[in-house]
Amino acid sequence: MINISQSILVITLLSVLLSLGSTRLTSLVKIMALQGVMVSLTPLFLKDHGSFGSGAIIFFQIMILIKGLLIPGLLYMAVKRIAIKRDIEPFIGYHASILSGLAIILVSVFITNSLRLTLPAGHDIVLITAITTMASGFFLMMARSKAITQVIGYLMLENGIYLIGTALTKHSHTLYVVEFGVLLDLLVGVMIMGIILHNINSAFDDVDTTLLGRLKD
């Protein structure tokens, strides 16, 4: 029998690997949309879930809307409108990145085991996925040169934090209110990024963040 929550987590992990290996910005944004939806769905399908009130249902719907539609939509617009060259320009190559992603998964398993937390059944996998997503987010931020990939990396980091929250807390949607605040931060971050991208673009004719090095005194 197929366990829904596990399949969701597997899809999340795959999306992480895919994002590390993707060569085009548009496809990266699409992957992020998928990942956002998957991550938002995770708490719904975990085993020991109680019943949801109407507030919780609305809450998760908003979550899916923001993570799956609003933020990727904004990113997509940024990619299209500022006519960014569509390829990603990595510091670390795509194959090496995927390899590092696999290594990160192994390390995450190791960390999860060595933490020796008492988790409900099934939650250890959530934790592994969470740590992988977080670390990959960091990796993406460091290994790619474009400003927009930095934001995407940050988005992935946020997804990871959300999953950690899911793994460690008893499920009540009020706990996610904090998470929601982080999400709002992220939304603001994406908007600011839009402005900054525009400025970098008009100043340097490109959105490569290595060009920002010229701004230091």
Add this chain to the structure above:
Amino acid sequence: MDTFLLSLTVLFAGGMFALIAHRQFSLMKAGYIAITVAGSLMGLSAIWPTLQGGSPVSFSTTWLHLFTLSFTVDSLSAFFLLPIFAICPLAVLYSFHYMENSEQCGRVAANYFFLNVLVVSMALVASADNLIGFALVWELMSLSSFFLVMYEYQKEATRKAGYIYFIFTHVGALCIFAAFALAYSSTGSYDFASFADMPAKVKAIVFFLALAGFGSKAGIFPMHMWLPHAHPAAPSHISAVMSGVMIKMGIYGIFRLYASLGVTDLIFGEVVLCLGIISGILGVVYAIGNQDLKKLLAYSSVENIGIILIGMGIGMIGVASGNMVMASFAFAGALLHVLNHSIFKTLLFLGAGAVLHKTGGKHLDLLGGLMKKMPTTGKTFLIGSVSISGLPPTNGYVGEFLIYYGAFHGLTLGGSSFLFVMLAIISLAIIGGLAVACFSKVVGMVFLGEPRTEKAATATEAGFSVTLPMIVLAAASIFIGLFPEPFINLVFLGLNGIKSLQLVGPEEVAIVAGNLAFIARLFLAIFLLSVALRKLFYLKKEIVRGATWGCGFTQPTVKIQYTGTSYGMSIVDFFRPFVRIRTSYSGITRIFPGRTTYESRIDDIAEITLMDRIVSPLLYLLGKLRWIQHGHIQLYIGYIIVTIIALLLFI
């Protein structure tokens, strides 16, 4: 206490009113001034019972459920609150005609708002009763005054002055907070009252740390560098409040600390006395050397802070050696000088502001002859100058005489104390003499002689709101000189809070005060008599008026007058090791000389030392670490990750 809090609320409301109503410029100014004056009068009525010898009133509230903020108005606080509530409304009134540019209404409103925040925070500093409350309002005071200095922020010099002030005030605050933290870790209590329980060693560290902190606010010599930058940059009524009232909060801090620590070792008094002597003498020397009117007044503030510290130092030595007559009168002189200085320095800054406003120049060599054009400003400025030089029949004389009186009582001491007291008397005399030289220079250059520029020649008297505060302050200055008894009693009441000091009986105070009053009245009588005699003798004679400094020439020029530099340089030259003078002189080579130039400038030795010994090496060292900041976002994120991992592993 309710009246006190109400007055602070009204003052704050005045600031808010200025912000809200800034579009109606004149209405905003008038309303703001009315509310502020009302608030200050309320404040005065609130502290009145305490000034009459009533018991201290206090107020406390909890903040964030964790800290207690408590404020107490005792006699010492009330004495320092007196200048705050009495001087600030005058400065505010002055601003009505001084801030005339209605195009910058928003900025003027912001200036008014921060001015009232400053007044409120100063009042709270003077009444704060525990460490947390004190630290909070101290910081508020520093920040609001920073915004006041930054009024003309488009000017490069103003921004620089603002940042210098910001750095100094925060380094000072750092020292104060360090002292407070040390005190808290030693006593475990936030109250000033528990300071007395500390071990003697901790007391010494706390005292000297806080002395450095309060000293940077008060402008004690090596920490005074922000004063000559910030005062010229700020609008004149702001300089008046900052120099007249705000820097006294540093003195208040030292007084409060001394009272609550209860230290009686000789070393404290000696250090304070030495700092006072250095600040006093070098302050006035730099004042003579500087030709910028407001910069000169700023250095003169350093000098007066020096005089106050000399008084406190003698007082502390008196307490340490058990000579209570000496201690009482020296402390009383220092405290009275706080009030006096806030009166005459405010007067002088307001006068300087009026001159600046009407002539547009603050360099002494661009002014001249203003006594005839601006008679009220000139005469009140003259009274202020007489007062700051410590001459009878004005208030400056009363305060300085009390310090002298205390010091002469200390001549019976033996050993090192005798030396220190002797040194204090000599330096007080030197400071007094140099102050006379300094202010005769200012009055001579600015108000006497002939106008040196077109603008100075066409200047007119300023509006009534500018002259009225100056007249009030000049009158107060002479009033305290002629009737010193109630003020001396006030000072002795304020000193009640210092427990280690046993004050002398009221009979002796009354005798000294009576003699002082007699001398002042005698001087006034002699002065009036000689004026009357002069009038009498010249009654029937023909009087011819010629150009000042005309020297009998038929075609005199304004250039044959003394300049500020030529007047002061011979004195400054004497102090050469402590003052760096740079002159450039093109020289006269031919029999019929062509155009020659002469320029001299004075550099502050403390500033040079700070630049050469601390700032430059630090910049060099930190320049070596520039590679950390390379501009690659990816590596910055790497730094964050490394930090997180390191923290996770090791903590």
